[in-house]
Amino acid sequence: MSYDRDAVPAPVPGLRLLPWAGEGGKPCFLSTDVAGGVLSRLADEIEAEQLCDGADVLRGAEAVLDDGKAGEHALRRALRATTQSFGDVLRVADSRGARLPVAADGGQEADDRELRAEPHMTERT
Numbered sequence: 001m002s003y004d005r006d007a008v009p010a011p012v013p014g015l016r017l018l019p020w021a022g023e024g025g026k027p028c029f030l031s032t033d034v035a036g037g038v039l040s041r042l043a044d045e046i047e048a049e050q051l052c053d054g055a056d057v058l059r060g061a062e063a064v065l066d067d068g069k070a071g072e073h074a075l076r077r078a079l080r081a082t083t084q085s086f087g088d089v090l091r092v093a094d095s096r097g098a099r100l101p102v103a104a105d106g107g108q109e110a111d112d113r114e115l116r117a118e119p120h121m122t123e124r125t
Helices: 038-066 072-098 108-124
Strands: 015-021 027-031
Touching: 015 038, 015 072, 027 038, 038 072
Parallel strands: none
Antiparallel strands: 015 027
16 A cells, blocks of 8 residues: 555644554554654664665666566556655655754745745746
């Protein structure tokens, strides 16, 4: 089962989205004040493995795409591995993003950067 960002509730302070799913694919959260606790360290290790796996899957997918003789089965396997890995990476990004400290300006600085970057993005499209 892949990660569904729409099924994950909005970040709640003090809850960490874990890098695995619970029963029925539901997101799992850790509530703790101890950043170095056993479950936190396990989650950190699994996230690191998922990111390394993602890099390996990306290289494999690129190799399949570069192979003009790759058949439908190889392409489907590469795409399936890529989508699973991408879901894992999104979950890690969402988990880590939710744990970032909030800026003293309430995030206004980030909003200003996004507004300045927007015209450049429009030019590309």
